[in-house]
Amino acid sequence: MEPELFREVCQQYVFMGGGPMSLTPVVGDVLLDKELPSRLQVLRHCRHAIQPSVTTNLYGLDRHSDEVVNGMLECFTRIHISVYGLTAEENTEITRRSHFKKFAEQAHRLGHLWKGSSQRCNVVVSFRNLHNHPEPELRAYVRECFGHEAWFVGSETRYANWGGRMSGDLPGDAQWVPLTQNRKPCMLLTVALQVYWDGRVSACACCDYDAGVDLALGSIREQTLTEIYNSAANRHIWADQEAGNMQNICRNCTFYVPLTRLQQQPPVGQGWVNFVGG
Numbered sequence: 311m312e313p314e315l316f317r318e319v320c321q322q323y324v325f326m327g328g329g330p331m332s333l334t335p336v337v338g339d340v341l342l343d344k345e346l347p348s349r350l351q352v353l354r355h356c357r358h359a360i361q362p363s364v365t366t367n368l369y370g371l372d373r374h375s376d377e378v379v380n381g382m383l384e385c386f387t388r389i390h391i392s393v394y395g396l397t398a399e400e401n402t403e404i405t406r407r408s409h410f411k412k413f414a415e416q417a418h419r420l421g422h423l424w425k426g427s428s429q430r431c432n433v434v435v436s437f438r439n440l441h442n443h444p445e446p447e448l449r450a451y452v453r454e455c456f457g458h459e460a461w462f463v464g465s466e467t468r469y470a471n472w473g474g475r476m477s478g479d480l481p482g483d484a485q486w487v488p489l490t491q492n493r494k495p496c497m498l499l500t501v502a503l504q505v506y507w508d509g510r511v512s513a514c515a516c517c518d519y520d521a522g523v524d525l526a527l528g529s530i531r532e533q534t535l536t537e538i539y540n541s542a543a544n545r546h547i548w549a550d551q552e553a554g555n556m557q558n559i560c561r562n563c564t565f566y567v568p569l570t571r572l573q574q575q576p577p578v579g580q581g582w583v584n585f586v587g588g
Contacts, residue, residue, distance in 0.1 A: 311507040313348050315530070319505050320356050322535040328359030330387075332588035334366070336504065336519040341370030350381045363388040363588030369409050371416040376423060383427040388588055391417070391435045391461075396443050396451055403440055403481060414455050421456035433458070437465035440482035473517050473559035487564035495551040496560060497567040503539065505530060511538050513547050516565045524557035 311319075323331060333340045333349070340346065353362045364382075368391055371379065382389065395401035398410035424433055435452050437443075443465065453459035467484045471477060480486065502515035509531040512518040518525050527543045538544070550557065560566065 311345075311505075311509075313345055313352075315509055316345070316349055317352050319530060319535070320352055320360060322530070324356055324359040325534075326536055326539075328356070328361075330361050330363060330502075330583050330588060332502070332515070332583065333362060333364045334588060336515075336517070339366050339370055340364050341366055341368070341373060346374065347378050347381065350378070350385045353385050354381075357385070361387040363390070363583055365390040365392055365588060367392050367394060368413055368416050368420065371420065372412070379420065379423050380427060383424055383431045386431050388432045388434070388583065390588065391420075391433065391456075393435060393437045393451075395439055396437065396441075396448065400440055400482075404438070417455035418457070421458055425457070433461050434463045435461045436463050438469075439465055439467050440480070440484045442467060442483045470517070470564045471562070472519065473565075474562040489562055490564060490566060492556050492561055492563065492566045492568070493554045494568040494570055495548065496563075497569045497572060498565065499548065499551070500569070503527070503535070505535075511535070513544055514559075517563060518559060522559055524559050 320331075323329075331353075343349070353360060363386055366389065393413070394404045395410070398408070401410040401413070402408055420433070424431070433456075435456060437448055445465075448465055449459050449462050452462040467482075468487050469476075469480065469484060470487050471489070477486070496514075498516045499513055504512040504515040504518060506512070506521050509529045510521055511527045511530060512521060513525040513527055525547060527541060527547075528538045530538065533541070547557070551560070
């Protein structure tokens with residue numbers, strides 16, 4: 311996203327009242343962003359209204375100086391580290407790359423820099439694994455790599471189907487989240503909007519990775535975020551879901567959480583920043 315457009319998005323979000331903002335790309339990693347230093351400068355000026363957060367696999371941390379990483383630790387309210395596999399073999403099986411040693415080096419670096427920071431950034435670590443591992447082993451890995459065992463928050467071997475786009479056999483203990491037939495409004499539509507690199511906006515900040523037409527709301531280059539949120543396009547999406555006419559990407563999506571479960575306090579109701587990559 312062009313720096314000028316990013317600044318405009320932030321300013322409009324502040325005008326709306328602000329709140330949590332995730333910089334996690336739906337596909338990709340924020341650490342690959344060459345404009346990250348300039349974005350941190352913009353976000354620092356908006357910290358009175360915006361609480362930035364991010365999920366990252368940490369592989370790109372070596373692209374940035376200690377100064378930039380310290381800026382992240384002072385700017386972000388939360389950094390979620392997603393670990394791919396407990397062993398080198400499992401990591402390679404997931405990523406098809408030999409990242410394991412590099413990850414450990416950058417994890418140690420982040421833990422060291424956090425210790426010397428104001429420590430106001432909440433850092434958490436979770437695992438995306440193919441095999442079930444005892445929790446003490448996962449905690450020991452976090453302690454060894456990051457130096458902060460308390461950062462461990464959990465592990466997962468279940469995988470969502472990204473709007474029905476993914477299927478097939480998974481290795482090890484990994485499983486797909488059971489397929490569903492979704493017929494009620496999705497709670498995730500209440501959580502956040504997604505702004506793409508070119509200014510287009512989606513009603514879904516969860517799995518609309520390809521900017522499909524089903525959930526498209528418009529462009530910030532043509533309307534403000536407030537206008538987009540209150541637009542006829544957004545009302546039409548809600549009306550369709552309330553009538554059970556789910557959009558194609560939503561019908562069998564296993565990220566889906568029905569709005570009717572809100573009173574049951576599911577995880578998305580307790581901490582929805584987690585569900586938008588923050």
